Amino acid sequence: MTDKRLNATSTIAAVILLFTACFILYRTSLKVPFLFDDLLFISSNSSSNWGISVFFHNMGIFISRPLLGLSFAANYEISRNSPAGFHIGNLIIHSINCSLIFFVLKKLLRTTYGELTILNKNIVSFSGALFFLVHPLATESVTYVSGRSSLLYTMFLLLSVLLYISFEENKGEWKWFFYGFSLLAYVASLASKEIAAICPLILIAVIFFFLLRDNKKLNLIPILPFFFIPIATVLLRKASLLSGASPDGTSRNIIVQLMTEIYVLAESVFKVLFPVNLNFDPDYSDITTPIDSGFFIGLIVLTFMIAAVxxxxxxxxxxxxxxxxxxxxxxxHLFIRLRDYMSERWLYFPLISVSFLIAGILATTSGKNQARGFVKYSPAAIIFVVIVIFSALTLSRLEVWQSADLIWTDTVKKSPGKFRVHANLGHVFLREEKFPEAEKELLKAININKEYAEVHYDLAQVYSNLGKDELAYAEYGNALKYMTYYDDPAYSVYYNSMINMGVISFKNGDKQKAMELFSNAIKLDNRYPQAFNNLGIVFMNMGDMEKAELNFLMALNRDPKYAMAYYNLADVYIKEGRNDEAAEILKKVKSVKPD
Structure with a gap:
């Protein structure tokens, strides 16, 4: 077999094996439901108002990451609201990323380890890519549908690097073709996630360590557009970001940010090398003094890494x-202030560093002039064992991702002092009607931070379902106290708290208070039927059929399919002896609610 044919055959085999390994390893992720932000970004959009054609008219929350939104819209066109379809999309991108790592390693090995045989280069490249594929730290990005932003920007950034290497190597007419498409891939990466702006620094490192061979001079002029593009993008979107302002409005002293992130860097290195005790929502405390042990540990790790270089x-x-x-x-992450110091899905791209590490170790021990026997084969054997162990750890981590209560229960154990993990686990238990468990977690959340209206609202819902109306009323009141604005009607803590307090007041016989609360809800937002319907019930109970009828009609005006208002309106007509009109109303309700 000729070298050319051997190269083609082994390359195709490597790519097929990477795709196959990815789908086998992550097969259980296809059963994972939409979780957390998926419910907001994807599931809530999965209706007649979602899809590619609609997306181009209204990008909504994806305005700063249009390619991410487009990928979700395209996914919906293919698989509709099936989580498995979105997980398949993530697996395809992860497989492509592993394949791109294989090709990048293969190109760079050719420039630095020319003595290796073609087959050895492909085996080394495949090993580096496979190590990345099975690494447990990648689990969150691959399994969490909303983690696709990391997958997507990584794919385009790797493609940009691969094409730029081809541009540097090529001397013929295709040279500038590679350069142009490298720039386009970089723009696509930025359109997937803004952190892709690091690309030119990666390219400079690639040039310096791999492409400056045979007395080739350093020429950074082609790199300049890679610096200008993100600056222009930021200026077009929001110039304040150039000043270092936080993208999510987080206010934090920059020195505190830097010291804390240096410790986070050290912990992230540990997770890359020893991916155990992984945590969906890690809890980091601000480091406010340079004598803090965490900052000291971070400095040691950072110093060691620089010295190793x-x-x-x-x-x-x-x-x-x-x-x-x-x-x-x-x-x-050292300088950009975000609400969270770190999330494991943000380490997806940095994790590629292990592929270069593995390739470097294997390439060094595979050279023709290296010693034979144990010295030659022991690194490969150790790496093989680690790949097997990492695969087992990834499978174990995937079990935790099978449901919202499993992942948040695991997270609560690892971040017991963090408000959000208790609040989210409590919310999950509420949805699953595990009310005692929900109460326990929500009270823990409130004990850490009592100023979140949504948590008080969830706790009120728990108490309502447990029949503890007095406690529920108090928690709805707390929700109103801490909700200082009228929130999204689709999940309106403020509006619904007023409605539910009115219902409790009515049940307790305080009709005037109930009337006041329902009326206030209508003044707040008169687009929805619930307050009108409930106010109509109060008037009907007080014997004021005229006002009751008016409010039921107003409710139906807001929502012609609101069945409860039809039943209540028919009840008014029956009480007034208007039986024919009541019969007509009941016919209508059957048309909107056949069951």
């Missing part, structure tokens, strides 16, 4: 590049 810079470019790759891809 200088120590092995001439011995193994892959190992040096793996360290720099991680530092470059992590660096935006």
């Amino acid at each position: 200088f120590y092995v810079r001439k011995k193994n470019p892959f190992i040096v590049f793996s360290i720099l790759f991680f530092l470059i891809s992590f660096s935006p």
